[in-house]
Ligand SMILES: C=C1C[C@]23C[C@@]1(O)CC[C@H]2[C@@]12CC[C@H](O)[C@@](C)(C(=O)O1)[C@H]2[C@@H]3C(=O)O
């Protein structure tokens with residue numbers, strides 16, 4: 509594994525330290541060990557040499573930019589009515605008062621459900637088929653990458669059933685979703701520079717601190733900075749992303765399935781970093797709604813306590829949507845008795 513070299517402390521609470529970079533051209537045994545270490549220590553890693561065709565990524569970026577550059581009045585036509593998490597959103601995140609300096613499109617990702625978004629595709633682009641094909645192609649390849657990584661992960665955890673995680677994602681009813689976030693660039697204010705006062709834009713939160721509820725999240729962004737992950741001791745590490753890389757986040761469901769051995773990573777996006785706009789795309793790999801999530805018995809060593817209760821993915825999603833973005837929803841499902 510290649511680790512980026514440490515650089516000096518930037519602020520009291522933000523530190524640039526080595527973030528695991530996983531080279532997928534390595535042999536499976538080495539890979540599986542490195543992925544486990546990264547998921548245990550950070551709940552996060554970057555992936556290089558993944559083999560996802562650049563044309564598919566660039567096409568997705570092109571159609572997404574085409575949408576976000578449209579006038580606000582056009583984009584608002586892609587807002588869901590009645591309100592649902594899906595479709596176009598601007599500033600408002602979820603239904604409980606969270607806001608961020610971004611606009612986004614949120615879509616269901618499984619091949620059957622994506623067809624339900626045809627109304628959205630008709631308004632997001634003058635060439636709806638071009639848009640929907642770009643989305644379908646992108647999801648297809650990223651889903652393949654996700655399942656491959658989850659199989660290597662299961663191998664690294666010495667689980668006999670190496671499809672135990674990927675099966676959730678391959679399920680035709682999987683609740684995986686796809687999100688495209690657009691963070692407009694910051695207009696630098698002359699007045700602020702002249703008066704030498706700290707700019708308001710320093711506090712601009714693009715997407716507030718949270719962990720992802722799903723199993724795995726695969727992110728790709730352009731080269732505009734802003735993403736930060738939190739370490740166990742509460743330090744924020746900026747993640748510099750190359751447009752050719754993917755970032756992988758452990759989600760809450762994987763923390764539960766591994767009885768806490770792999771930790772879901774808290775992360776956020778700062779929106780004060782560049783005059784250029786940031787575009788990110790996330791594939792959230794999730795189980796089907798009726799699927800049970802609980803610590804896999806093989807993940808509970810003799811003498812170890814079971815940390816989480818059993819619940820369906822539907823129950824977990826309901827809990828997530830009843831809470832604020834930054835809430836620790838996983839705590840609701842902890843076994844206090846150890847049973
Ligand atoms: C405030 C919220 C937005 C969110 C649902 C929630 O109530 C809490 C979890 C949020 C999150 C974070 C990861 C993904 O971006 C997301 C789609 C998800 O599954 O959980 C969002 C939800 C959302 O924006 O709808």
Ligand SMILES: O=C(O)CCC(=O)C(=O)O
Pocket residue numbers: 687689715720727729735775776777788790
């Ligand atoms: O936009 C990003 O880079 C990350 C956004 C995110 O964490 C999310 O949508 O869950």
Ligand SMILES: [Fe+2]
Pocket residue numbers: 718719720775
């Ligand atoms: Fe996230």
